[in-house]
Amino acid sequence: xxxxxxxxxxxxxxxxxxxxxxCTVEGTSNPNLYWYRQAAGRGLQLxxxxxxxxQISSEVPQNLSASRPQxxxxxxxxxxxxxxxxxxxxxxxxxxxxxxxxxGAGSRLTVx
Amino acid sequence: SQQGEEDPQAxxxxxxxxxxxxxxxxxxxxxxxxxxxxxxxxxxxLILIRSNEREKHSGRLxxxxxxxxxxxxxxxxxxxxxxxASYFCATDGGDYKLSFGAGTTVTVRA
Numbered sequence: 054x055x056x057x058x059x060x061x062x063x064x065x066x067x068x069x070x071x072x073x074x075x076c077t078v079e080g081t082s083n084p085n086l087y088w089y090r091q092a093a094g095r096g097l098q099l100x101x102x103x104x105x106x107x108q109i110s111s112e113v114p115q116n117l118s119a120s121r122p123q124x125x126x127x128x129x130x131x132x133x134x135x136x137x138x139x140x141x142x143x144x145x146x147x148x149x150x151x152x153x154x155x156x157g158a159g160s161r162l163t164v165x
Numbered sequence: 166s167q168q169g170e171e172d173p174q175a176x177x178x179x180x181x182x183x184x185x186x187x188x189x190x191x192x193x194x195x196x197x198x199x200x201x202x203x204x205x206x207x208x209x210x211l212i213l214i215r216s217n218e219r220e221k222h223s224g225r226l227x228x229x230x231x232x233x234x235x236x237x238x239x240x241x242x243x244x245x246x247x248x249x250a251s252y253f254c255a256t257d258g259g260d261y262k263l264s265f266g267a268g269t270t271v272t273v274r275a
Binding site: 156158 | 196198209261
């Protein structure tokens with residue numbers, strides 16, 4: 054069966070520090086991969102998606118970047134965090150056919 | 166940007182009652198999906214309804230879709246305390262991306 058792992062679960066970082074959130078999927082190949090951000094009490098904002106290794110589409114210009122170094126690995130990064138980067142980050146994957154997303158457990162980032 | 170808009174923003178009901186929430190969207194879709202999120206967790210897919218379908222059932226869930234009004238509703242029958250969560254609609258325009266609404270927070274009182 055397919056599983057998705059996302060880490061770290063919680064992160065407190067100072068302004069200006071770097072960020073790396075990782076997401077891996079097991080039990081499937083060539084998944085579509087997604088990073089969403091959820092502000093408190095709000096819906097999900099799509100940040101990046103990838104349909105293959107090295108293929109990254111950015112939805113919102115911002116202080117973040119994404120990379121897909123391997124088929125089932127998706128990384129969200131920042132060189133210098135801003136206060137506005139605080140939020141709940143969710144990784145998700147979908148397979149062939151209908152675009153149904155399976156989400157990771159999320160990473161809560163607080164930038165101080 | 167968010168395509169779907171849920172209504173109401175929050176709903177409080179007694180255990181055993183039905184909960185109904187609505188979703189409106191703006192552009193054409195291939196399908197519409199509903200997800201649930203327990204506090205501080207990831208979202209879980211509940212049900213998908215295709216653009217050529219009008220109603221779909223899954224257990225205690227009933228979803229309707231009216232493409233002429235660009236709206237959908239989710240009905241949870243005989244609610245339980247475990248149904249307490251936020252519910253999101255998501256629209257699939259056929260371009261690898263789902264657009265989520267802001268969600269409806271449902272509280273089921275024992």
